[in-house]
Amino acid sequence: MAKEDYETIIGLEVHCELSTKTKIFCSCPTDFGGEPNTHCCPVCMALPGSLPVLNEKVVEYAVKAGLATNCEITKVSKNDRKNYFYPDLPKSYQISQFDLPLCHDGKVNIELENGEEKVIEIERIHIEEDAGKLNHDEYGRGSFVDLNRAGVPLIEVVSRPDMRSAEEAETYMRKLKSIFEYIEVSDCKMQEGSLRADVNVSVRKKGDKLGTRTEMKNMSSFRSIVRAIKYEASRQIEVLEEGGVIHQETLRWDDISGKTFPMRDKEDAQDYRYFPDPDLAPIILTDEYIDNIRNALPELPESRKKRYLSDYELSMKAANIVTSSKYYSNMFEEAIKVCNNPKSVSNWIMSDIARILNEKEQEPDEIPFTGEELGELVKLIDDGKISSAIAKKVLEEMFENPKSPNKIVEEKGWIQISDEGAIKEIVTKILDNNPQSIIDFKAGKDKALGFLVGQAMKETKGKANPQLLNKMFKEEMDKR
Ligand code: ZN
Numbered sequence: 001m002a003k004e005d006y007e008t009i010i011g012l013e014v015h016c017e018l019s020t021k022t023k024i025f026c027s028c029p030t031d032f033g034g035e036p037n038t039h040c041c042p043v044c045m046a047l048p049g050s051l052p053v054l055n056e057k058v059v060e061y062a063v064k065a066g067l068a069t070n071c072e073i074t075k076v077s078k079n080d081r082k083n084y085f086y087p088d089l090p091k092s093y094q095i096s097q098f099d100l101p102l103c104h105d106g107k108v109n110i111e112l113e114n115g116e117e118k119v120i121e122i123e124r125i126h127i128e129e130d131a132g133k134l135n136h137d138e139y140g141r142g143s144f145v146d147l148n149r150a151g152v153p154l155i156e157v158v159s160r161p162d163m164r165s166a167e168e169a170e171t172y173m174r175k176l177k178s179i180f181e182y183i184e185v186s187d188c189k190m191q192e193g194s195l196r197a198d199v200n201v202s203v204r205k206k207g208d209k210l211g212t213r214t215e216m217k218n219m220s221s222f223r224s225i226v227r228a229i230k231y232e233a234s235r236q237i238e239v240l241e242e243g244g245v246i247h248q249e250t251l252r253w254d255d256i257s258g259k260t261f262p263m264r265d266k267e268d269a270q271d272y273r274y275f276p277d278p279d280l281a282p283i284i285l286t287d288e289y290i291d292n293i294r295n296a297l298p299e300l301p302e303s304r305k306k307r308y309l310s311d312y313e314l315s316m317k318a319a320n321i322v323t324s325s326k327y328y329s330n331m332f333e334e335a336i337k338v339c340n341n342p343k344s345v346s347n348w349i350m351s352d353i354a355r356i357l358n359e360k361e362q363e364p365d366e367i368p369f370t371g372e373e374l375g376e377l378v379k380l381i382d383d384g385k386i387s388s389a390i391a392k393k394v395l396e397e398m399f400e401n402p403k404s405p406n407k408i409v410e411e412k413g414w415i416q417i418s419d420e421g422a423i424k425e426i427v428t429k430i431l432d433n434n435p436q437s438i439i440d441f442k443a444g445k446d447k448a449l450g451f452l453v454g455q456a457m458k459e460t461k462g463k464a465n466p467q468l469l470n471k472m473f474k475e476e477m478d479k480r
């Protein structure tokens with residue numbers, strides 16, 4: 001059978017660190033980094049006799065996340081102990097939620113490449129504590145435990161196996177990231193491990209029942225997730241085509257070789273022996289509590305998208321991209337206050353800004369200038385002060401040496417030449433040097449005009465006003 005006869009089935013378990021000030025069961029700070037073992041106390045170090053107290057903010061943030069992803073909220077839930085041994089887990093169990101997650105049966109919409117929408121269902125969102133970190137000594141003297149992260153609150157968002165390609169999985173995870181950024185429950189910094197995914201992959205011949213899945217844990221970049229899914233799907237197809245079987249196992253993705261490897265220990269055989277944590281009271285929520293959180297939710301991307309389509313008449317594609325990130329969307333709204341040109345602002349975001357971020361492998365929250373400054377740039381074009389060719393150079397400069405566009409244009413001497421006398425001088429010179437183009441133009445070859453304008457732009461390093469050039473080239477050629 002050919003590869004095209006198979007389909008890939010993907011489900012994600014996304015872990016997201018909540019941006020509460022303090023940890024989930026003690027009052028230690030959740031700040032990233034810091035000297036090892038300085039954000040710790042007897043509770044998060046699991047010293048004998050210490051007792052956990054649930055941080056109410058964690059419940060509030062998790063309910064917020066549940067409501068924003070269309071989940072049902074569980075009014076009576078509890079914390080359970082998930083027992084396993086690992087050196088970064090000082091209690092030898094993780095406090096999580098087993099059969100009664102705080103949120104369940106949600107869904108989010110994702111936009112596919114072909115413009116269609118697809119619903120990805122969320123099975124559950126539960127709260128749990130993060131583990132510490134092991135730092136492996138580069139001289140082989142051993143591994144050192146850092147418990148700063150132990151007890152940082154997490155939500156785990158478990159999707160149903162609804163995704164059918166690496167691209168869909170990426171789009172879904174980006175959507176979750178965007179929603180959590182909009183509602184401000186997490187900074188979602190993947191480079192700091194605030195957002196990471198366990199990726200489940202299986203393949204099946206179209207129409208067959210679900211195949212056996214493998215799992216890749218703790219993936220924390222979109223690029224690796226996409227590569228790993230593609231590799232793992234084709235590996236599974238190859239095994240099946242050769243008559244082999246897929247074993248349910250945990251794999252390790254190696255970014256350098258671009259391959260997956262079985263983990264040495266058989267983690268899947270593990271029995272976590274879940275049981276309710278006797279040190280913590282059940283979590284009981286009232287309708288009033290849930291409604292208050294619902295009513296305080298900020299405007300979500302779906303609603304912003306509708307507004308951009310109707311109020312600013314953006315295209316569906318533009319509205320999707322601009323609302324795909326809170327940072328893009330806020331930038332858009334700030335910029336149009338300055339220049340009142342929503343279409344142009346959305347074009348800059350979709351094309352040049354997205355392209356530069358892509359080249360730099362950066363995310364929208366890393367854009368080094370403000371929405372006002374983007375608005376200023378668009379206004380410079382609209383006022384005829386710079387050409388769009390120059391504006392592209394200004395934008396590059398705004399990324400490299402963030403400064404206001406007005407300042408950049410002034411310092412670099414990039415103001416557009418719109419003086420008729422100066423333009424005429426250039427036009428005359430170019431025409432004198434290209435007599436054949438005049439003949440071509442008069443013979444009806446419109447391309448010749450484009451060529452002449454291009455020459456003039458080259459001569460002026462892109463500073464000449466293109467509308468004026470067009471007009472004056474035509475006028476001058478009529479005279480000759
Ligand atoms: Zn603590």
Ligand code: MN
Binds near residue numbers: 128156
């Ligand atoms: Mn988990």
